[in-house]
Amino acid sequence: MFTSFSFFSHQLFAQPIDEKATIETKSLYTFLQQSLQKGILFGHQDDLAYGFNWQYKKGESDIKSVVGSYPAVYGFEISGIELDAENDIDGVPFVKNLKFIQQAYERGGIITISWHLHNPLTGKSAWEAAPGTVASILPGGNNNSLYNGWLDKVARYFNTLKGKGGEYIPIIFRPFHELNGNWFWWGRAHCSPDEMKQLYQYTVHYLMDVANVHHLLYAYNTDKFHGLEEYAERYPGNTFVDIVGFDIYQQNNKDDEFIKNCRTMLTDLDAFALENQKIPALTEFGYNTIPNEHWWTNTFLPAVKDARIAYVLAWRNAGVKHDGSKEYYVPFKGENSAPDFLQMAKSGLFLFQNQLNYSKVYQLFSHK
Numbered sequence: 001m002f003t004s005f006s007f008f009s010h011q012l013f014a015q016p017i018d019e020k021a022t023i024e025t026k027s028l029y030t031f032l033q034q035s036l037q038k039g040i041l042f043g044h045q046d047d048l049a050y051g052f053n054w055q056y057k058k059g060e061s062d063i064k065s066v067v068g069s070y071p072a073v074y075g076f077e078i079s080g081i082e083l084d085a086e087n088d089i090d091g092v093p094f095v096k097n098l099k100f101i102q103q104a105y106e107r108g109g110i111i112t113i114s115w116h117l118h119n120p121l122t123g124k125s126a127w128e129a130a131p132g133t134v135a136s137i138l139p140g141g142n143n144n145s146l147y148n149g150w151l152d153k154v155a156r157y158f159n160t161l162k163g164k165g166g167e168y169i170p171i172i173f174r175p176f177h178e179l180n181g182n183w184f185w186w187g188r189a190h191c192s193p194d195e196m197k198q199l200y201q202y203t204v205h206y207l208m209d210v211a212n213v214h215h216l217l218y219a220y221n222t223d224k225f226h227g228l229e230e231y232a233e234r235y236p237g238n239t240f241v242d243i244v245g246f247d248i249y250q251q252n253n254k255d256d257e258f259i260k261n262c263r264t265m266l267t268d269l270d271a272f273a274l275e276n277q278k279i280p281a282l283t284e285f286g287y288n289t290i291p292n293e294h295w296w297t298n299t300f301l302p303a304v305k306d307a308r309i310a311y312v313l314a315w316r317n318a319g320v321k322h323d324g325s326k327e328y329y330v331p332f333k334g335e336n337s338a339p340d341f342l343q344m345a346k347s348g349l350f351l352f353q354n355q356l357n358y359s360k361v362y363q364l365f366s367h368k
């Protein structure tokens with residue numbers, strides 16, 4: 001007699017794919033499952049490093065300037081680590097990111113990391129595809145040892161992420177994001193489903209079994225998709241994934257379309273997550289420069305309010321870029337949509353940092 005109750009308890013007993021996951025990582029995993037019943041954790045990329053019109057100001061955060069609390073989830077990026085760069089692709093020094101990650105972790109914040117890794121065949125950016133790239137880095141390919149070296153660097157960086165007690169800081173790692181789009185070298189047009197699955201599996205296997213990194217939860221995430229067949233086409237399998245999600249951005253003034261598409265995909269995601277016993281999340285979203293000042297309560301809230309997702313991650317507030325264009329996805333003090341964002345925050349659907357603390361997130365199990 002498997003009722004929805006037994007399903008729920010079953011969910012809570014599910015474990016991270018890594019049997020050797022650290023106790024803090026297991027705790028985070030269980031916390032994420034529990035939070036599915038409580039609300040949606042609100043996240044923001046590069047929240048602590050910079051905002052629309054500031055950079056590296058102690059204690060600053062655009063989210064905090066609007067709602068009075070830091071976000072619950074903090075996104076970071078490691079593109080550049082593979083080439084021994086000092087700064088990530090968006091100019092933030094890795095040593096600074098380390099400090100921000102530690103600060104967020106100490107207060108019970110949740111860390112997720114993306115990797116716009118360069119093209120290993122050409123050395124160019126993630127956006128520059130070249131035929132044969134994926135095959136070249138898989139075992140047997142000419143660049144396999146180069147790729148192993150990149151994974152060693154990633155592992156080394158992850159191993160520097162430690163809390164005050166010397167324990168590793170759990171990370172939700174989401175490699176090869178938006179893998180059904182065509183803009184990255186690992187995209188749909190540039191490798192077969194089988195190659196993509198192998199690359200994902202190999203990456204997880206290498207980090208977990210070769211590099212011995214045991215403080216990661218792995219997120220599989222597509223871009224927008226049309227139906228479950230597309231969603232699952234490149235899924236590496238249940239033993240390689242902890243969290244399932246997708247990225248979605250609104251473009252132009254098509255609020256109704258955004259709501260409709262988002263709701264359809266969230267329904268599909270929910271079915272996929274239930275079937276495979278994974279934690280669903282909206283791994284990236286946004287409407288650049290938020291042209292509609294009521295976007296939060298009129299569009300975003302209706303799009304996600306009925307969804308069962310652990311968290312949402314808004315993309316970065318880059319501010320005014322070199323070419324004069326603006327890029328930001330959450331309001332900052334004085335920005336047009338700030339009052340509406342605050343109203344959405346007050347709906348109670350979303351959880352921010354002030355509703356979390358270290359023991360709630362990372363100490364659900366005690367050390368023996």
Ligand code: BMA
Nearest residue numbers: 077089090116315316318327
């Ligand atoms: C993109 C933009 C870029 C950025 C990249 C990696 O979506 O925000 O400006 O360099 O992500 O973070």
